[in-house]
Amino acid sequence: MSNRLIGRLPKVGIRPVIDGRERGVRESLEKQTMDLAKSAADLIENNLRFPSGEKVECIISETTIGGVADAARCADQFEREGVGVSLTVTPAWCYGSEVMDSDPLVPKAIWGFNGSERPGAVYLAAALAGYTQKGLPAFSIYGHHVQDADDTSVPEDVKEKILRFVKAALAVGQMKGKSYLSLGYTSMGIAGSMVDANFFQDYFGMRTEFVDMTEIHRRVEEGIYDKEEFEKALAWTKTNCKEGFDNNPEKIRHSKEQKNQEWEMVVKMTLIIRDLMIGNPKLKEIGFEEEAKGRNALIAGFQGQRQWNDFFPNGDFSEAILNSSFDWNGIRQPFIVATENDSLNGISMLMGHLLTNTSQIFSDVRTFWSPESVKRVTGKELSGLASQGIIHLINSGSTTLDATAQQRDKDGNPAMKPFWEITQTEAQACLDSTQWCPANLGYFRGGGFSSQFKTSGQMPVTMSRVNISKGLGPVLQIAEGWTVELPKEIHHVLDKRTDPTWPTTWFVPRTDGKGPFKDVYSVMANWGANHGAISYGHIGTDLITLAAILRIPVCMHNVPEDKIFRPSAWNSFGSEPEGADYRACETYGPLYD
DSSP: OOOOSSSOOOEEEEEEBOOOOTTTHHHHHHHHHHHHHHHHHHHHHHHOBOTTSOBOOEEEOSSOBOSHHHHHHHHHHHHHHTEEEEEEEESSOOOHHHHOOOOTTSOEEEEEOOBSSSOHHHHHHHHHHHHHHTTOOEEEEOOSSOBOTTOOOOOHHHHHHHHHHHHHHHHHHHHTTOEEEEESOOOTTOGGGSOOHHHHHHHHOOEEEEEOTHHHHHHHHTTOSOHHHHHHHHHHHHHHSOBOOOOSOGGGOOOHHHHHHHHHHHHHHHHHHHHHHHOOHHHHHTTOHHHHTOOOEEEEEEOOTTTTTTTSOOSHHHHHHHHSSEETTEEOOOOOEEETTOHHHHHHHHHHHHHHOSOOEEEEEEEEEOHHHHHHHHSOOOOGGGGGOEEEEEOSSOSOGGGGOOEEOTTSOEEOOOGGGOOHHHHHHHHHTOEEEEOOTTTOTTOOEEEEOBOOSOOEEEEEEEEEETTTEEEEEEEEEEEEOOOHHHHHHHHTTSOTTSOEEEEEEOOOSBTTBSSHHHHHHHOOSSEEEEEESOOHHHHHHHHHHHTOOEEEOOOOGGGOOOOGGGGGGOSSHHHHHHHHHHHHOOTTO
């Protein structure tokens, strides 16, 4: 397990702050304060990993921090160590503005120990007031119950907040300095594929690299790929990617010879897109040193339609395999590749990936099926979670194969797991549950192959999407819910009413009878674009925390209010959470602007 991109992974800095008065006060607190820091570090290091599988590393300040000089030494130490997240801990009163972390680009939180012997809560309130006054938003972490002074355990509610903050802050650190690789540009007038370089720089600290799709063709023609790996990949594909039914009219179907050539092409495309993202030292060995370097891309998007797909095989196979947690080289970290170069759905996928370490589903938010409509066309009634209607998530075959839901959690339930938890049997089951249908030649004149499967069983998932509104900027939509598996007699009828050669996920959001979550129809009606990014698990609260750090307001969500975790400064912007979020994000502006 190793980071495949250029640059160090961010570390978590633990800042043990202390009452600076010596001759008895500071000395009496040294051990307790350092023990708190160690407890926080143990919690983080034992529970969090990066998507690459590497464990998160914490750096504790070399000394407790009792004043400006100590704070400066800690800041210098953290800069040397590559710290990208700041967590301050204390059991006592400290001199707020003297011990604070003043780096505006490093996300911050303070854990004020809830104990009666010393006023840790008083310091927490004073420090947060100072951070807010200086325009440095910080998250407040304070346990619900009073602990004894010698209690070094971390209460469950404190654990939850520390881990939530650190996960979101690490996601911010991983994005900074990386690239969005735009292969081509706008696809069929889709707004999200009008890639905005300023948006990526201002909000995520990412550069945007633009590479014309002809570069893929050039590398195919000039043999700029690993020939040995290509043969290995092609053999693996022939063994594991079974060709499905051809739904095209017989008179226009491609011949077997054409399809064989298309298989070779899509495998080469997969290698080349990956190499463009992260580089490949093998290319240097064959004389292509520049191409071997890659673009240090944490995420990519492939335009495809229409200039490429009208002539060459489509990108569905490449996108699906790259987005999955396995390929011919075994089980590995998934890549994030957005269909139709929809960068806004791509960044939503990336946020989900960095928070969960799992692969992501890219889907069209295609159709709302009411119970009445299902009964009319199938003669059957929806039941269970699906009883109030369903949303058909489907695209042209580029979503992760992990979405077949053939992996299992510790309780045996369908799941999508971090790659290091996936067994070879589970990976094979995902492949065996997928067939690759020849592309719909009405959409894809150049041919190719689209994955075809249905998501099995029931999984908790979260659908999200970043949209940009002129004059406002980006906003985030979130809908927690579940995948559902419909009875075969319902699924087949509904599936055939769209393109049956594409993968299907049936989605039911959690509704509460209010606003955009009044019912399932309202969720569909209020969704801001034609695409959605779907992540395993109910991660809406994590997305809200991450969005607050990035200064992206959340315009639609179904997360319980008591689970919303934002910087304490948001409390200054009004009592209604959604309006306060908008005002705070407008006031502070993009993190890197």
